[in-house]
Each structure stands twice: as structure tokens, then as C-alpha cells.
């Protein structure tokens with residue numbers, strides 16, 4: 676695996692997306708990002724002191740199993756935090772939450788070729804020692820705030836990369852998931868309504884108690 680460490684970059688995901696013909700898995704780690712990207716076209720604030728990294732994996736799985744990449748990355752973050760005595764949960768599909776606030780965001784960008792995911796870019800932004808901007812203080816948290824002390828960003832990053840290569844099961848993902856069996860607010864482009872989460876299916880879709888099947892590409896949930 677190739678590792679690139681850099682002081683500052685617009686976005687580690689964008690860097691890996693631009694690689695023409697990568698021949699091995701590549702990880703890029705930045706101290707800060709000037710144009711961090713989030714899911715659904717949103718931006719992601721990246722102040723120095725956090726972990727901002729992206730991992731490019733070549734042929735990680737078959738196309739039909741692409742949700743395993745989301746499960747694997749979210750569980751890898753939960754395990755990493757647990758190594759630092761922080762209990763984290765997953766908010767479907769793959770936000771990582773501590774004490775009701777988001778500690779980590781994950782942006783996955785896949786390229787499909789026939790039956791396979793030929794390239795997967797897993798971008799992870801984890802709040803470690805970085806300050807949390809005032810405007811997101813109610814919804815975001817860092818390990819520093821949870822532990823009351825700084826921890827080594829390098830050790831967190833190394834633990835995370837190790838965990839990203841460990842296999843994960845659907846059962847393990849579900850074990851860490853928030854809101855299973857609970858009522859949530861479902862937000863679509865056109866409406867907002869309440870629904871009871873019955874299950875998460877192996878392909879990553881959410882099933883409500885009414886039997887409705889919802890995809891994370893189309894909806895967001897909140898408590």
C-alpha cells in the first residue's frame with residue numbers, strides 16, 4: 676500500500692479520484708483540508724488537529740456487495756474510537772455518533788466496472804484534537820471533548836487504517852447501529868414524516884414497519 680502524507684490539500688477524496696491508473700491501494704492523509712467534501716454535495720469543515728484521510732482500494736468487492744464498504748468503514752471507526760475508550764454508535768448509513776453528536780463523517784465514492792467495484796475511495800473525517808466551529812457545536816463533538824485531553828492523531832490514523840482492512844459482518848454493523856426499532860423522522864426531497872425503523876437490509880436499504888424500503892441516496896433520517 677502506498678501512503679501519502681500532506682500538510683494541506685483541498686480534498687483527499689478529490690486527490691484520489693484524479694489518479695489515472697493506480698496500481699496499488701493508496702492512502703492519503705492531510706493535516707488540514709481547504710475544500711473538504713461531505714455527502715450529498717455538502718462541505719465538511721476540516722480544522723487542523725483532526726484525522727482527514729482517504730483510502731483508495733482496488734477491487735474491494737463485487738458490485739452487489741458495495742454496501743459492505745460502508746459497513747466496514749463505519750465499524751472501523753467505531754473500533755478505532757473504542758481503542759481510545761470512546762463508545763460510539765453508527766447513524767445509518769455511516770455517520771459515527773458519540774453522546775448524540777457527530778464525531779466522524781464518511782464519504783464513499785465508488786467506481787463500478789461490470790460485476791465489480793473496481794475502485795473505492797473511503798474518505799474519513801474524524802474530529803480528534805481539532806476545535807469544533809461554533810455553528811456546529813450543538814451537533815458535532817471531538818475526541819478531545821469526550822476525553823478531556825488530546826490524543827495522538829498519528830496513532831488514531833494508524834489504528835483506523837488497520838481497522839479498515841479488518842473484515843466486518845452485517846451483524847456487527849447492526850450491533851452498533853442507532854435507532855433500530857425506534858421512531859425517526861424521515862426527510863425526503865419532497866416531504867418529512869415519521870416512521871418506525873424495522874430493519875436495515877444487507878444491501879443497506881432501510882425498511883420501515885410499514886414495509887417501505889428507503890435508500891440512503893434518497894433520504895436522511897433524524898431522531
Ligand code: BTN
Nearest residue numbers: 686711712713714780781798800
Ligand atoms: C459527511 O459527513 O458528509 C462526510 C464527510 C467526509 C469528510 C472526509 S475528510 C477526508 C475526505 N476528504 C473529503 O473531502 N471528504 C472526506
